Amino acid sequence: MQSARSRFIDTTYERVHAGDPDVFAECFTPDFTYHGPESKMMSPDGALHGENAIRAMYAFNNGDKGSWGKVEREIIVEVETKDRLFRVMRWTAQKPYKAYAGFDKLPPDMKVKTEVFILYTFRDGKICDEFFAYDTLGYFIDMAQGDMKKAAAALSNFAPMMENQKASGAGGEVQFPAFPAKK
Amino acid sequence: MVSEKPIKENSTVGKTIVKAKNIGSLTRFVLDAWDNAYNGTPGVFQKYFTPDFKMTGPETKMVSQEPDGSLRGKPSIQSYHDMNHGDAQAWGKVVSECVWSLEADNTVVRIMRWTSSKPRGSYAGLENIPKDRVVTINGVFIDKLRNGKIYDMFWAYDTMSFLVDIAGGDMKAAGKALGKMGEMMEAVKKAQAEGKTMPMP
Numbered sequence A: 001m002q003s004a005r006s007r008f009i010d011t012t013y014e015r016v017h018a019g020d021p022d023v024f025a026e027c028f029t030p031d032f033t034y035h036g037p038e039s040k041m042m043s044p045d046g047a048l049h050g051e052n053a054i055r056a057m058y059a060f061n062n063g064d065k066g067s068w069g070k071v072e073r074e075i076i077v078e079v080e081t082k083d084r085l086f087r088v089m090r091w092t093a094q095k096p097y098k099a100y101a102g103f104d105k106l107p108p109d110m111k112v113k114t115e116v117f118i119l120y121t122f123r124d125g126k127i128c129d130e131f132f133a134y135d136t137l138g139y140f141i142d143m144a145q146g147d148m149k150k151a152a153a154a155l156s157n158f159a160p161m162m163e164n165q166k167a168s169g170a171g172g173e174v175q176f177p178a179f180p181a182k183k
Numbered sequence B: 001m002v003s004e005k006p007i008k009e010n011s012t013v014g015k016t017i018v019k020a021k022n023i024g025s026l027t028r029f030v031l032d033a034w035d036n037a038y039n040g041t042p043g044v045f046q047k048y049f050t051p052d053f054k055m056t057g058p059e060t061k062m063v064s065q066e067p068d069g070s071l072r073g074k075p076s077i078q079s080y081h082d083m084n085h086g087d088a089q090a091w092g093k094v095v096s097e098c099v100w101s102l103e104a105d106n107t108v109v110r111i112m113r114w115t116s117s118k119p120r121g122s123y124a125g126l127e128n129i130p131k132d133r134v135v136t137i138n139g140v141f142i143d144k145l146r147n148g149k150i151y152d153m154f155w156a157y158d159t160m161s162f163l164v165d166i167a168g169g170d171m172k173a174a175g176k177a178l179g180k181m182g183e184m185m186e187a188v189k190k191a192q193a194e195g196k197t198m199p200m201p
Helices: A004-017 A023-027 A050-065 A136-143 A148-168 B025-039 B044-048 B058-063 B073-090 B159-166 B171-193
Strands: A028-035 A047-049 A068-080 A084-096 A111-123 A126-133 B002-012 B049-056 B070-072 B091-104 B107-119 B135-146 B149-157
Touching: A004 A023, A004 A050, A004 A068, A004 A084, A023 A028, A023 A050, A028 A050, A047 A050, A050 A068, A068 B107, A111 A136, A111 B135, A111 B149, A126 B135, A136 A148, A136 B058, A136 B159, A148 B171, B025 B044, B025 B073, B025 B091, B025 B107, B025 B135, B044 B049, B044 B073, B049 B058, B049 B073, B058 B070, B058 B073, B058 B149, B058 B171, B070 B073, B073 B091, B135 B159, B159 B171
Parallel strands: A028 A126, B049 B149
Antiparallel strands: A028 A047, A068 A084, A084 A111, A111 A126, B002 B091, B049 B070, B091 B107, B107 B135, B135 B149
16 A cells, blocks of 8 residues: 555656646755756756756656657555655656657657666655666667667767757756746 | 664775674675675575575676576676676776665665776776776665575666766767677677676676
8 A cells, every 4th residue: 555655756746747836845845956867967966956856857757758659657666764765666668759868760669668766855744855766778778679789879869969958057057947837 | 664774884895894883684684695795705695695586787687688687596696796896807996885775674775886996997898997087876776585585686776877977978988888888798698698607898
């Protein structure tokens, strides 16, 4: 049976992915920090901070949704303590329909599974830190269907995109646009 | 029962883990198991691991013959030993720290931080790595125990950042290195299929 905190995480991130402008104030501490592979090249300390981190997650999720026909998330391990919740989630992305992460064309019947390890830390009932890790190269290699040379070419194509994004931060943290206004 | 331990434990690869205070008994068992596996202690497999032990992580996925990307049984421990010794040969110093762990029932979750410095030249398809390069990476490990022994170990870390950091932030160089690493991994996979082990690149 899913715990109250686990449900809180699920509903919070559903709200983040939906672009709910109230979610940051209600569910995250003002000094919230996000450390993950995507944030690594986007700020001097490798982490995204405060509401900007939430906007980034919204943008990342929209990027995935815009490239895959279906993305499913499933909890496969969950452990909880007083102040922390640790999860392993399996992400299954399928039916790619656009260029993605340096790959020009992925087979339309492709299905890629990735196990993502996430540690959430809580303070005063709100999320104050998220640490996130997965086998990023493995994800590329899976999209290249095991062909490491193809994965290497995609990584080289991906480089200018990441460098442009990094440059947009002008030496500071890359800033993401505010959520769309509520209708 | 759940216990959580903030830990700062240093282990220089090749040396015994410095005993630390404030560490849970299961975490201690797991760290000892992997330290002995690293050191190639005779009898380590029988003492710490179940016969059906399997381990799954980025490195095993590249060379495994199994559909789930795992390595299994005693040969997997030999591979662990070999791949870590490959790292130790490529870097003058590798410090591994268990920075946080959590014990729940028969599961240990730990965050390990590796700091590699003093590269000796080439590593993971990259050549002429500057001697002053220092690379730090955090990985998450889950060890599951049955009847007092580890039956499953599963880990993940941001492998791409690791490669990009070794390349000094140059993603194109990292891409080229990945291409070269592909050829090396194919050789390891072939050796695995023939029942041999060889150090992973």
